[in-house]
Amino acid sequence: MATDTHAAGHAADAVSAPGMPQLDFSNWGNQIFWLLITLVVIYFVLSRIALPRIAAVLAERQGTITNDIAAAEELKAKAGEAEEAYNKALLDARAEAQRIVAETKAEIQAELDAATAKADAEIAAKASESEKAIAEIRAGAVESIREVAADTANEIVAALGGKADAKSVTAAVEARMKG
Amino acid sequence: MASEVHGADEGGLVFHPMDQFELKSFFGDGPIGMFTITNATVWMALAVVCIVAMMVFGSSRRAVIPSRAQSIAELAYGFIYKMVEDVAGKDAVKFFPYIMTLFMFIVFANFLGLIPMAFTTTSHFAVTVVLALLVFVTVTAVGFVKNGAKFLALFWVSSAPLALRPVLAVIEIISYFVRPVSHSIRLAGNVMAGHAVIKVFAAFAAALVVNEIPTAVGAIVTPLSILGITALYALEVLVAFIQAYVFAILTCVYLRDALHPSH
Numbered sequence: 242m243a244t245d246t247h248a249a250g251h252a253a254d255a256v257s258a259p260g261m262p263q264l265d266f267s268n269w270g271n272q273i274f275w276l277l278i279t280l281v282v283i284y285f286v287l288s289r290i291a292l293p294r295i296a297a298v299l300a301e302r303q304g305t306i307t308n309d310i311a312a313a314e315e316l317k318a319k320a321g322e323a324e325e326a327y328n329k330a331l332l333d334a335r336a337e338a339q340r341i342v343a344e345t346k347a348e349i350q351a352e353l354d355a356a357t358a359k360a361d362a363e364i365a366a367k368a369s370e371s372e373k374a375i376a377e378i379r380a381g382a383v384e385s386i387r388e389v390a391a392d393t394a395n396e397i398v399a400a401l402g403g404k405a406d407a408k409s410v411t412a413a414v415e416a417r418m419k420g
Numbered sequence: 421m422a423s424e425v426h427g428a429d430e431g432g433l434v435f436h437p438m439d440q441f442e443l444k445s446f447f448g449d450g451p452i453g454m455f456t457i458t459n460a461t462v463w464m465a466l467a468v469v470c471i472v473a474m475m476v477f478g479s480s481r482r483a484v485i486p487s488r489a490q491s492i493a494e495l496a497y498g499f500i501y502k503m504v505e506d507v508a509g510k511d512a513v514k515f516f517p518y519i520m521t522l523f524m525f526i527v528f529a530n531f532l533g534l535i536p537m538a539f540t541t542t543s544h545f546a547v548t549v550v551l552a553l554l555v556f557v558t559v560t561a562v563g564f565v566k567n568g569a570k571f572l573a574l575f576w577v578s579s580a581p582l583a584l585r586p587v588l589a590v591i592e593i594i595s596y597f598v599r600p601v602s603h604s605i606r607l608a609g610n611v612m613a614g615h616a617v618i619k620v621f622a623a624f625a626a627a628l629v630v631n632e633i634p635t636a637v638g639a640i641v642t643p644l645s646i647l648g649i650t651a652l653y654a655l656e657v658l659v660a661f662i663q664a665y666v667f668a669i670l671t672c673v674y675l676r677d678a679l680h681p682s683h
Contacts, residue, residue: 263543263612271454272541272544275464283467283521286468
C-alpha cells in the first residue's frame with residue numbers, strides 16, 4: 242500500500258519500509274540532531290533557571306510555614322502567660338480586697354470599742370456624781386427633819402406650858418428617827 | 421492521486437494511518453538533510469516553548485502563595501523530585517535535572533502530538549532510541565565511575581547457588597543490554613500504535629459519505645467510529661502521561677542499579 246503514497250519524497254526506502262516512516266533511516270540524522278539540541282536547551286533552561294527558582298520558592302514557603310507555626314506557638318504561649326498573669330492579678334486583688342475589708346472592720350470595731358468605753362466611763366462618773374448629790378440631799382433632808390422635829394417638839398412643849406429640856410428633846414427625836 | 425486507486429480496492433475508504441508520522445521539510449518541499457528544519461523540528465521547538473512557558477514564566481513571580489501556573493510548575497517539580505528521591509535514592513538527586521529534562525520533553529511531546537494535525541516526535545524510534553541510549557550510557561558510566569569493578573556485581577547474583585551464577589550472569593547481561601531496546605520501543609510503540617489506530621477509526625468514520633458503501637452500513641459504522649475515536653483519544657491522553665512517567669521511573673530504577681549495584 243505504501244509504494245504510491247511515499248513515492249514523492251523517498252522512493253528508495255519506500256520498498257524497504259512499507260508504511261513505517263519510523264524505519265526510514267535516512268531521516269534519523271536530522272531527528273537526532275534536532276533532538277539533541279532540544280534536550281540541551283531544555284536541560285539548560287531547567288537546570289539553570291527553572292529548577293533552582295522553584296526549589297528556592299519551595300524552600301522559602303517551607304521556611305515561611307515553619308516560622309509562622311513557631312510564631313503561632315509563641316503567641317499561644319504568650320496568651321497562656323497573659324491568662325495566668327490575669328488570674329494571678331485577680332486572685333491578688335481579691336485577697337487585697339478581703340484584707341482591706343477585714344482591716345477596716347477591725348479599725349471600726351476598735352474605734353467603736355473606744356467610744357463605748359469612753360461613754361461607759363462618762364456614764365459611770367455622772368452616776369457616781371449624781372449618787373453623791375443624792376446622798377448629800379438625803380443627809381441634808383435628815384438634818385432638816387431633825388431640826389424641824391426638835392423645833393416642833395420645843396414649840397409643842399412650850400404650847401403645852403412646859404419648858405422643854407433641849408437635851409431630852411434631842412434624845413427623843415434621835416430615838417424616833419432611828420425608830 | 422494513487423491513493424484513490426488504492427482506496428478503491430479497500431471498498432472506498434481511504435486508509436493512511438502512517439502518513440501522520442512522515443517527516444517533511446517544513447519550509448518548501450526539498451529533501452531532508454542533516455540540518456533541515458522539518459515538522460519534527462518544529463514540534464520539538466514547540467515542546468521547548470511550552471516547557472519554558474510552564475517552568476520559567478510560570479514560576480517567574482516566585483510567589484510564596486503560588487498562582488495557578490506556578491502551582492503546576494511546582495507540582496511537576498515535586499512529582500519528579502520525589503520520584504527520583506524515592507526510587508533512585510537520595511544520592512541520585514544530582515541527576516534530577518537530567519530526569520526532569522527527559523520527563524518534561526516526553527510529556528510535552530506526547531501531549532502536543534495529541535493535537536489534531538500535529539506531528540508526534542516521540543512516535544519516532546530515532547527520538548526514543550536516542551533518549552534510551554542516553555540513559556543507558558549515562559547509567560553505565562555512572563555505575564563504573566561510582567563503583568568501579570564492583571559495578572559488575574550487578575550481574576553476579578551472590579544470593580544464588582554458585583553453580584547457577586554463571587547462567588544467571590549471562591541472563592543478567594542480556595537483560596541489561598535489552599534495557600535500552602525495551603525502554604525506547606515501549607514509548608514509541610505505545611504512542612505510534614495509539615495514533616495509528618485513531619487514524620484507522622477516522623478512516624472508517626467517513627463510511628457514511630463514501631458512495632461504494634450502502635448508507636445503512638454507513639449509518640452504523642460512522643457513529644461507532646466517532647465513538648471509537650473519542651474513547652481512544654481519552655486512552656491516548658492517559659498513555660501520553662503514563663509513558664512519560666514510565667520512561668522517567670525506569671530511568672530512576674536503572675540509576676539506582678548503577679548507584680547501588682549489589683542485589
